[in-house]
Structure formats: structure tokens, C-alpha cells
């Protein structure tokens with residue numbers, strides 16, 4: 001059993017046999033000679049195939065993004081020309097429809113290549129694709145493909161919209177791709193057809209895997225799961241079918257407990273694409289913008305202008321506050337352009353704020369310039385958060401840099417403002433001494449990064465699969481640490497929120513609210529479920545629950561038992 005994390009492009013759950021999607025080039029399967037005894041019959045076959053493909057293209061246009069609509073129109077025109085010319089060829093040479101299509105394609109291939117234009121050559125791919133699809137319909141290949149894909153989870157490097165329209169007819173159960181985007185046309189189609197879809201860049205070759213679980217609620221794909229995982233997911237699958245509509249209805253508007261305490265549900269995002277759909281999924285803002293996407297997969301760091309442009313774009317797309325995290329590079333988030341040598345233990349090494357302070361010129365300054373300018377434009381709606389802080393002097397150094405860069409920009413006549421500032425609480429040091437930070441720099445919030453905080457409190461590497469049985473945010477020492485964070489913040493004016501995965505857990509929500517947290521930041525796909533839970537809880541009851549858990553529980557199982565009783569009492573259903 002192996003697990004891989006991915007980005008959810010369309011929510012859902014599926015358990016099925018995987019099948020690798022291979023695009024067949026039907027031009028290669030076309031005979032080089034074939035005679036048509038009845039040319040008018042061949043023309044009729046071609047017209048029918050044309051109609052089928054044309055309908056699929058027209059249907060695609062209904063959900064296409066604006067820029068894609070023009071491309072689809074161009075394809076419709078190319079298809080029409082190709083079919084017209086193929087009909088003429090059938091009439092004149094009495095060959096079968098498949099071969100006529102192939103010959104017309106080959107004619108254009110020569111012409112396009114002779115043009116020497118890169119743009120025209122790109123259109124050649126589209127033309128070949130259309131010709132291949134037309135031939136596939138003529139050969140009746142779609143029916144054979146149906147047998148191959150029906151009821152399975154399709155795994156591919158990438159899937160194109162026209163592939164999807166065929167696959168959905170084959171009644172597939174889900175899709176996993178290594179490349180793609182959550183606002184791509186395929187993702188939009190998958191959401192509108194209710195097909196679970198996960199993008200997993202690190203997915204290895206699935207080889208001979210017999211079964212996979214596509215958990216597009218928690219963003220996981222599990223290859224060859226063990227029996228107990230299968231059973232657990234079979235149950236979830238059934239429940240999810242019922243609850244999906246309920247959660248979707250709950251996603252929008254404010255979420256308050258039964259006794260009127262509002263709890264904001266913000267979102268964790270890591271791309272412009274996710275910002276685009278945040279509102280559609282009911283996010284009350286962005287509680288964690290992981291800016292690392294700006295730094296990954298490139299040979300040089302981004303400039304201040306690039307950073308400003310991307311974050312500015314996100315500010316325009318999102319309603320409500322946006323907490324921008326300074327790049328958290330190092331350890332589990334390496335970049336190509338910085339080598340960190342001599343680290344035997346990268347999780348305790350040069351990462352987060354430590355790396356930013358070490359590379360002020362290429363990392364910190366460009367980021368600070370961008371957020372200073374954006375803060376002037378967006379005011380308090382933009383907040384900046386520093387990752388992996390353990391000591392107040394790190395915050396001070398960051399702050400001094402902020403003031404210095406601000407002065408330099410102002411001297412050049414630029415309009416800039418100091419952003420609302422906060423830190424992530426991810427280390428036991430910052431948790432224990434949270435009150436000290438405010439004394440050294442004007443921070444107004446602190447967001448609990450429970451992924452790292454759990455790792456450091458429990459001394460369990462978050463990525464070490466051998467220690468999965470220990471790593472749990474609901475372990476009593478983690479809960480106690482969070483209580484301490486809140487106590488230390490009391491009276492300092494520092495607002496405490498949480499953006500680690502603990503907030504994703506149904507069992508953690510009542511405890512976090514009971515401890516006093518009023519802002520949870522979760523993945524986009526979990527907003528509906530989180531608001532559903534909040535609206536069924538009573539805050540006064542949660543206060544007692546948290547107190548009892550802190551004082552009485554010794555093991556994580558006891559914590560779960562406490563919360564289970566509460567969930568049952570309020571008939572809260574979950575997957």
C-alpha cells in the first residue's frame with residue numbers, strides 16, 4: 001500500500017481498478033489501401049462520424065473558458081474543411097472514408113510543414129488529433145474503448161477535454177493525472193459531471209496495481225490498499241454519496257455555532273488557479289497562501305515584480321482577507337536555485353525564516369518589496385505571515401528588513417505600506433513564548449501550523465511513514481500545546497487562527513473552537529463540510545469539552561472517544 005498526495009480538481013471518492021490512459025493514434029491504424037464499392041455509402045459514414053465529433057466539440061464549447069472557445073471554433077472549421085475534401089476524394093477515387101481522411105490529413109501535413117511557421121505547425125497537432133478521432137469513430141473504436149475503461153479509475157500524464165468527453169461516456173469512476181490544473185477545462189468538466197479528479201505530480205508508474213483508492217476529499221491516492229483501508233473507504237464511499245449534496249449546500253455564507261459564535265472558514269491555497277475557484281467553494285478568505293509555487297520548478301528566484309503581479313492577481317480573485325505566507329523554502333520544500341549543504345536533519349535545519357534571513361538579497365527583499373506595494377493598494381485585506389519562526393529575534397530581523405526596504409522604496413518615490421503582520425506557530429519555542437513576540441515587533445495575528453507543530457512537539461518526522469501511528473494532531477500533548485498558545489496570546493491583541501491540517505479533521509473542529517479559535521483555514525474542498533460541522537455545535541458545550549480533554553485524556557484514543565460522543569449527540573455525519 002502506497003499513498004500519494006495530490007491537488008483536488010474535482011471532489012469525490014472512488015475505489016476501482018486503475019487503467020492507464022493511452023491515446024491511440026488511429027491514423028496509424030488506417031489501412032494504406034482500401035476500395036469503396038459504394039462511394040455514396042462511404043460519404044454517408046463520414047458524414048455520420050463528422051456529426052458525432054462536431055457535437056462533442058459544440059458541447060465542449062458550453063463549458064470552455066473564453067480563450068478556449070476560439071480554439072474550439074477553429075477546430076470545428078478545420079474539421080469541416082477536412083471532411084469536405086475527404087468526401088471529394090471518395091467521390092473521385094472510390095476509397096474508403098478512413099483512408100480519405102488520412103490522405104487529406106497527409107496533404108495538410110506537407111503544406112503546414114512547408115510553411116515553416118511554428119504557429120501553423122502547432123495547428124498540425126490539432127488537425128492530426130481531429131483526423132485520428134474521426135477515424136476512431138469510423139472504425140467503431142469507441143465501443144472497444146468502452147470495455148477497457150468502464151468502471152475504472154483512469155490514470156494518465158495528462159488528459160485533454162475531448163478525451164474526457166469520451167471517457168465520461170465510458171462511465172469511468174475517476175481520474176488521476178500527473179499534469180494539469182484545477183481550473184483547466186478538464187477540471188471544470190470533471191466537476192460538472194461529478195467525476196472525482198486528482199492531480200498528483202509525484203505519482204510513479206502504477207505498473208501492475210490492482211486497485212486504487214481515489215480520495216478526492218482529502219487529496220490522496222492510495223495504491224493497492226490493504227483490506228482494512230478498503231473496508232473503511234467502502235463505507236466512506238457510501239456515506240459520501242449521501243453527504244455530498246448536504247456539504248455543497250452548506251458551503252456559502254457565514255458559519256456560526258448554534259449559540260451564535262461565528263467561526264470563519266478560510267482556505268489554504270497554493271496557486272492562482274485555486275484563488276479563481278475559492279469564492280465558488282465558499283471560502284471566507286484565504287488563511288494561508290502558500291507562495292512557494294512562485295519559487296518551485298525554476299532555475300532562478302522570481303523578481304519582486306513577478307511576485308507582486310501573482311499575489312496581486314490573487315488579491316483580485318479572492319474576496320475577504322488574504323494571508324500571504326513568506327516563502328517557506330527548505331526541508332520538504334526545496335528549490336533548484338539554492339543548495340543547502342551539510343544538513344543531516346533538514347527538518348531541523350535552514351528552512352522558513354532561517355533561509356529567508358540567510359538569503360535576504362534573492363529571497364527576502366524581493367518578497368518584501370512586493371508585499372509593501374501590495375499593502376498600499378489593498379490595505380488590511382492583505383496580511384503577511386512568517387513561517388517557521390522559533391525565536392523573537394528572527395521576527396525582529398524580518399521586521400527591521402521590512403522597515404529598511406520600505407524606506408528605500410519611499411526614497412524612490414514609491415507608494416508603500418507596512419502590511420498587517422503575523423507569524424506561524426509551528427515550533428514548540430514559538431508556542432511556549434508567544435507573548436514575547438509582540439514585545440519585539442507589532443504582530444497582530446499568529447496562525448498555528450499544526451503540521452509542523454505536531455512534528456516538533458511529538459518529535460515525529462511528518463513525512464516518515466513508519467511513524468504514522470504516532471503522528472496525530474489529536475495527541476494530548478499537541479492539544480495542550482495549542483491551549484498554551486491561546487493562553488499566551490490572551491491579552492496581547494494577537495489573534496490566533498489555524499491553517500495546518502488539524503483544522504481539516506472533523507474531530508479537531510470542536511476542540512479548536514472549544515479552546516477559543518475562531519478562524520480555521522482548510523483546503524477549498526473541505527469548506528462545506530467544515531461549515532456544516534460548525535453550524536451543528538454549541539460553543540458553551542465545546543468550552544467544557546476542550547477543558548475535559550486537556551485535563552483528563554492520556555491517549556489520542558480517549559480524545560477521539562470524547563469527540564465521538566459529541567458528534568453522535570448532535571447527529572453530525574461525516575466522511
Ligand code: PEP
Nearest residue numbers: 449450451452499500501
Ligand atoms: C503547517 O506546518 O501546518 C503548515 C501549514 O505549513 P506547511 O504544511 O506548508 O509546512
Ligand code: MG
Nearest residue numbers: 426449451452
Ligand atoms: Mg509548516
